[in-house]
Amino acid sequence: MSVKILDQLSQDFTQLLENAYDYNVVIEVGEQQNIKFFKVHSAILYQRSLYFRQKLTSAIKKNNVIELKLPNHSIKVFDIIIRYIYGGVVSLKNSEASTIFDLLIALNEFKLTELVEHIQSHLIDNNSSWLRLNFSRIYQISFDNENFKALQQFCNDILAKHPRMIFNSDDFDKLQESTLITLLKRDDLPMDESEIWDKVILWGKAKTPDLSSNMEEWTDDNFKSLKTTLQHCLPLIRYFQIPSKDILIKIKPYHSILEKSIWDDILAKHLAPDIPIISPILPPRKKVTIQLPLRKTSIITPSSSILTLQHVAEISSWIDRYSTIYDATEIPYEFKLLLRGSRDGFTGKVFHRLCSNIPDTVVVVKINSTNEILGGYNPLVWKVSNAEYGEYATTDDSFIFSLKNGNMDQSILSRVKNTSNAICYGSISYGPWFSNCDFGMGKYPNFTPKEWRCTKGDYEKHIRNSSGWFSIDEFEVFKIRKL
Template sequence: MTTKFFDRLSNDLTQLLEDPIDYNVSIEVGEAPNNQIFKIHSYILQSRSPCFKKKFNETSFNDDHVKALTMSNISVKVFNVIVKYIYGGTISLENLENSIIFDLLIASNELELDELFEHLQNHLVNNNASWLRLNFAHVYQTSHQVKNLEIIQDFCNDIIAKHPNTIFESENFLTLPEDALISILERDDLQLEESKIWEYIIQWGKAKNPTLPTNLAEWTSDNFSTLKETLNQCLPLIRYFHISSKDVLKKLFPYQQLLEPSLWFDINSKIMAPDEAISSIILPPRKISGIILPTRTTPFPSEVITGEHILEISSWIDKKEIPYTESNPYEFELLVRGSRDGFDVKPIYEICDKVSNTVIVLKVEGTGEILGGYNPLKWDKNTDQYQTTRDSFSFSLKTENLKSSILSRVKEFNNGIGYYWSESWFSFGRSLILRNNLKISKNCYCHLNDKFYEKRIRSNEFLSPIHYPPSSLKSTFNAEEFEIFKVTKKK
């Protein structure tokens, strides 16, 4: 019987990483000014990672007998987790943000750490599915840009099959890679009528050929040949014999030149003589459930935020670690909209006076940031002081330029909410200060050294080191639009 002392081995090797005696590799990780140099032993890394083995073989020793590598595409935080896994064979994901775990997944694939790569895929799908859904567009696009993400791809395709509008009605559909579209069309359980699928692939094919005439009546045979070549891999996946005769006439007939003559003949033959044999392959019908499936997020009448944002804010109100994905326990009632009710702070107090549990959101002019916060207290136009709250929070919401939302909860409860009607301002501590006219006065800002809330919700370059007046024009901003909602539990 063989006795295995893996725990002691893991611990000793981890100690070697912390005290790198006789190291012969230095790896500069991350981008300045947040870069860091790791001192590594090549024989450990190359025994665990084929990628590192190749890199070491291609790199010569410098005058100090050390091989120097640079990996600016991996963050220090991610690489620190990876190198501890390589040395000690252990990993802890509990305290890592989901965005970091996803970056860790991509890095482990690049470094050919197969065991870790598979573990992280399963971890995200089994334990963090809500985050994957919330960041669906980014996750799905990455799954087709990075090799070997089959588990993530299957997860995404399953969502698309059940909620096809997630991708077909998204702004990213027309730029969808061909292999991604094919993987969707191959699904028997895609919950879409076949004629609608046909319309989508025609739309996608045209987007790949922007020089095609917009008016179909002007198309030449060459134009149809161009589109047919683009859709060469997609056309065989359409279930033509499960399209109604009405849609064959209305939707297929104008594009009949895309189809082989024998297929077009068989489609029409099957309509006129259903019992007659044909030579074309008849694919099985899609397994449509017959139930109207809910969309991934509830449509929300806001000029600033989306249904996904509302679900995320609702989960923060309930202090849930995993965001709500479809069923929202709250109603959001619009109280104030800048473009409708004005952008001055004082009238906000008049409209919201004595109303509690409100969410403020605003879109920053010029940057596209979405900032805001949750105020559980009643608005009070007769108060000029900070108010105590344990449940308020400020935030930056995920946008195209911000991969993940930032949540900042109040930590100094006595300074949670600032009511100053007479001075025309309102604040979440000093995390977010809204002052005067939000549209034109450019007096809104976030404080660099706010001690009242946990985190900064803007990057340092946009923060003011002094409270008022703010230190520079760069640290102040106007709002393109802002809204305030009353939040109530659904009955």
């Protein structure tokens, strides 16, 4: 017979970490004014982490204590890791997606590979919206680490459908060359080759110093510098798939950065197509047609009494920080109805019963008298707070909006600016609140159903022409899920 009392063992070792009894290692984490010292035990570090085993074998003791420094790690992340090393438990409750991703990177560095796969799955299952919002960074880091196979597959699945998420991102020009080369080697990029050329030139200019924004001022040395920058990327362009007009307008101004034989063959292909070409001809990229008709009718399940498919496309584009609105056939999310006021009720209690503790939700209300559709997106969960003055949750990704409808010619998007006050939690009588004033439900002390408030505070813009309380006619909450 064998008895396993692992919970008690975990608690005992966690207590040993907290009371630091007979410690012989001090780890300094952070830098400058944000530093914390962790007093730990070499025997536990040696046995539980290959990273620390290697560090300890070469460490020098001072007064019988080993000192280690980790200046490039956050205190919050290292606290999670050291507690896992001692107690075998990782708690991600209330952790921001950015913290969890930093944790994944640190776990990989500390060679705690048994957790890497689990954390990747957690991010993909619970924080896919955040992964999309930070796609360029996620893509680059995941392909720089061979242990991040699940994230690599997640990125590949997205790129096969939405390559512009990385090519149109604000930090595209910060991509490492190896990452760009991996992209250019793909045969399944559903983009026109001339557009890919534009992006490669844009990246090359950003990586080449001392280039004037006016090409007419460029010298031969400038073109040679750009050619050197792009020497590993240019052979991966499918030049013979670019139409004549784009050859003239886009390629010709840069023809001096191409090998002479390639430029000659490009001209020959368009001017004398019967003449044999000696340059290697890469196959056309496979523009896979994404078959969406079967799911198109179930993007909103069940159908909404407020939102149209065009509204959902616009909200989805905002969630992904996409520069243009998704085509209705390319919406990457399902909107699953959690609550409808006319069906379930308009009170805070109903809201929390049906929507609390569910991340990635979109809240929308309809005002019949003005034809307004107002709403907001919360990537975090909703919950009840018993604090006297409520409490706030921090996120960079929430936003509120007014949708184009009736007399509204243009939608209004208002992203959070004071991120520490992004989401407000109150008593069970309150409904959803974006900050404590910008947009929300629950008028103290009577909490009259259908009473909502909208002002300008912690978000960028006002989404109504007037401030204060107003009455709504319908109210819906959706859980969004990646398709």
